[in-house]
Amino acid sequence: MPSGDGLVVRVRPMRGRLTPLQAQGLATLAQHHALPMLELTSRANVQLRGVHPDNYPALLHGLRGLGLLDPHADVEARRNLLLAPFWTDTDSTAPVCDALHHALAAPDAPTLPAKFGFAIDLGAQPVLRTSPADIRLERMGHHVLVYADGASTGTCVPPDEAAHRAMELARWFVACGGVTNGRGRMASLLQQHALPAAFTRTPVAPALAHAATVGPTATGMVVGLEFGQLPADTLHQLSTLAPLRITPWRSVVLEGLHTAPALPGLITRTDDARLRVAACTGAPGCSQALGPTRALARLVAPLLPAGRTVHVSGCTKGCAHQGATLTLVASGEGYHLIDHGTAHCSPDATGLDAAGIAAYLEQARLHAPHV
Ligand code: SF4
Structure with missing residues (x-):
């Protein structure tokens, strides 16, 4: 599908898993035909961005060679299967x-x-x-x-x-x-x-919400990715270590491993502030965005009171996340702030810049230090 920075191509790995050969091939395809930064989605798909239409046929050919395409596009469109990664x-x-x-x-x-x-x-x-x-x-x-x-x-x-x-x-x-x-x-x-x-x-029996985090599991080492972004170089390196399972929580499981190397983009510590932040593509990558998102999210992350999470959205569609305790939405004239609500909700404050958001968070911290 078209986007502000070229075509977005969404790949649906079979059984939610990439073999080492597939991961290596996908990284190479991103480096040759797309932006060298892949993305994971909330449905455990892998996206390539910034694909020039002239490169699209070669990219499809490469994906087919890796066994990452269904024989027919309509079958692929229906194959919307999300697997528990464990x-x-x-x-x-x-x-x-x-x-x-x-x-x-x-x-x-x-x-x-x-x-x-x-x-x-x-x-x-x-x-x-x-x-x-x-x-x-x-x-x-x-x-x-x-x-x-x-x-x-x-x-x-x-x-x-x-x-x-x-x-x-x-x-x-x-x-x-x-x-x-x-x-x-x-x-x-x-x-x-x-x-x-x-x-x-x-x-249907009630169940506790799954607390997605990073660290070793019986299936393998779970590593998080800031905003779900996976640098192609990092994917190359991971492909030499283990098969990868894609989670819907913007992380991957390194099958059979209990540790992960320090590589660009990987989050391996549970206290990393980046785990409490979500942001969509925003401007300029998304043509519907009314402002940038990720730089602001990085600024806000260390200011968050304990236990709070933030979602920065480029517009009220709120693609990236629905469950954060603080939502910031670009409006074209600063950011709307929604305390305990989604991007669609009425804002508690409007027209804020980074300094205004920081002041709001400080007030929230002072008035509700337990939150
Ligand atoms: S929330 Fe809006 S700006 Fe962000 S990716 Fe979705 S459509 Fe684009």
């Missing part, structure tokens, strides 16, 4: 993912909206509840609970039936008119339509 060879993630991929590639697959997605969250505890998805698959004992995003009930089936039931729900979504002008989300549809009876039998 999956193992012994849980059901890989077979369920492959069965869903197969079903979405079938000639009779429903035409789904561009953002319609599936969360395959089959670890011991769900970790993707706050990540965007329309149909969720979670472990329930030795079975899989399949449910619609926003619903309090679903259907519990053996793993080898899970993809089939998820597709049943996707077809129901389309049949009920969930797709409007190529858009539409499951949670909105549920406000107007009751679920099919089969999906009302098993309650």
